[in-house]
Amino acid sequence: MKIEKIETFFVDRYLVVRIIADDGTQGIGESCYWSYPKAAEATIHAWESALQGMDPGDTEHIFNYLYRYNGAVRGNGVGGALSAVDIALWDIKGKRLQAPIWDLLGGKVRQKVRAIALGVGGDTPEACAESAKKVKDQGFTALKFTPMSKNWPDQRYGSMIKLGTKMVEAVREAVGWDFDIGVEIHRNMKPAEAVVFADSIAKFHPYFVEDPIVPDSVVAMGEVGDKFRVPLAIGERNFGVHEFREFAQLSNCAFFKPDIAVAGGITGCKKIAAIAEAYHVKIAPHNFQGPIATAACIQLGTSSLSWDVQESSNENESPRVDMVDEVVPIVDGYYIPSERAGLGMEFNEESAVKFPFTPAEVPPPIAEDGSVALK
Secondary structure (H helix, E strand, O other): OOEEEEEEEEEEEEEEEEEEOOOEEEEEEEEEEOOOHHHHHHHHHHHHHHHOOOOOOOHHHHHHHOOOHHOOOOOOHHHHHHHHHHHHHHHHHHHOOEHHHHHHHHOOOOOOOOEEEEEEOOOHHHHHHHHHHHHOOOOOOEEEEOOOOOOHHHHOHHHHHHHHHHHHHHHHHHOOOOOOOEEEEEOOOOHHHHHHHHHHHHHHHHOOEEEOOOOOOOOHHHHHHHHHHOOOEEEOOOOHHHHHHHHHHHOOOOOOOOOOOOOHHHHHHHHHHHHHHOOOOOOOOOOOOOOHHHHHHHHHHOOOHHHHHHHOOOOOOHHHHHEOOOOOEEEOOEEEOOOEHHHHHOOHHHHHOOOHHHHHHHOEEEEOOEEEEEO
């Protein structure tokens, strides 16, 4: 079997890659470089001539070959492209061997993967509490939300800390103690602010505090982690085993948040999961993407001991539900892994016509003094 053709599709803002082998076997993958998906797409096509003729079963070799292509160029444009290609190759491998990917990775270490609900929040404690009750009623046992109002750049330090603390308190009261709360800061705080805020909400026992500061420096993140009395979660913007190795050694984190569609696909993330296991770190992957990336996560989560909670967006709504023939189902707050070969789904090409490319533009907020605020 040889790689014959590589195709890319945009469904809204989701970048899908399809790799076709010379026997007609097709594999699909997804890239998460969602702010600049055209860069990832261009990188994929830059590799096309090099990939043609390779055996798609040589996933480890191809991963390293592309990672070192053109002189070890780094960045998430490369990571997003490599991840999409790698997921597609694993899909082909599973179809070729007529087995789910989790079976090829060592079989099941769990029968289902716990989902953590996204989309919870509001600008007031009351709105946050009401939103949290809804996801609990849907059967979830965990949620993640941002305890900051939309106008946070204009808030004074004391007001920001006080409001955020009240939001966390309101959510805890709404869902009770037999429920896990992840707190997402979206890199909006400076180190000193993050430490004070973490101390303020520690009594509500958050499951983790995610991305309290910008991920520009592993050393700076480590300084924050050393002062935290709550679990630290980091890594959604990072790529490859080397960056996560440094996080494990220097950050004092409790959770890795790799995005399988930017951090290295299945090949890269199974290595990250092994690092996590060695350091007693849990995996709670970032997943703000489409159903193909979710399926790849569930394949790894089913077979990886360090996997913990899986971020969950509603995939029964358009355009996600239109992208594939079957999304991974959630039953009583848990993802149920597919028994179908490969990823367990097929790409619906018509979705690319129905939902043309829509670029994601998320400019950083501007503070009241005209400067760029953190994001």
